[in-house]
Amino acid sequence: GAGVSQSPSNKVTEKGKDVELRCDPISGHTALYWYRQRLGQGLEFLIYFQGNSAPDKSGLPSDRFSAERTGESVSTLTIQRTQQEDSAVYLCASSTYGESGNTIYFGEGSWLTVV
């Protein structure tokens, strides 16, 4: 597609339920990122993928969070046993491998509300 696509755009879930957030990056982009942004706060780095590999998972807040990427394309961020503090917008971004710096293109985010 023309841009980074995320789904669902909005999700309300009950505490304790699992949620899956999907990201379709720009075609051909080798790098894919997940960020979390709480209301009124900055961007919190969660994880990135280089191809299908995630070299650094240290940004994931807890073991309830996991992510995978397949076919060097679609990525899924899974949050198990959701808690109210997980409420935030989850932003996905992708970029090309370039020598002149990485230009990141963001999706519009998936707004998660845990009630």
Add this chain to the structure above:
Amino acid sequence: LAKTTQPISMDSYEGQEVNITCSHNNIATNDYITWYQQFPSQGPRFIIQGYKTKVTNEVASLFIPADRKSSTLSLPRVSLSDTAVYYCLVESGGSNYKLTFGKGTLLTVNP
């Protein structure tokens, strides 16, 4: 990763030129400087990127002094619609994919 420091907020008026400075004292030789703009309820979007001296596009200019320890985003003749959070990001290209944003600068443009 070079840590960045920006003012938390800035106020301006319509029609003024706004300059937002970012400090990155530990910038590495291979690092590039990129600025992003974020409106409420939207993902950040790319504004401008540079390595040294001056870069200009249809939206903004980016000034980088010789020591590259800081950079200044210049927005000419701002309008109300320029009210947003502006992030400075310093990173190298290639395989450095762990991109950490700072807290950004909230620019408020007043009528």
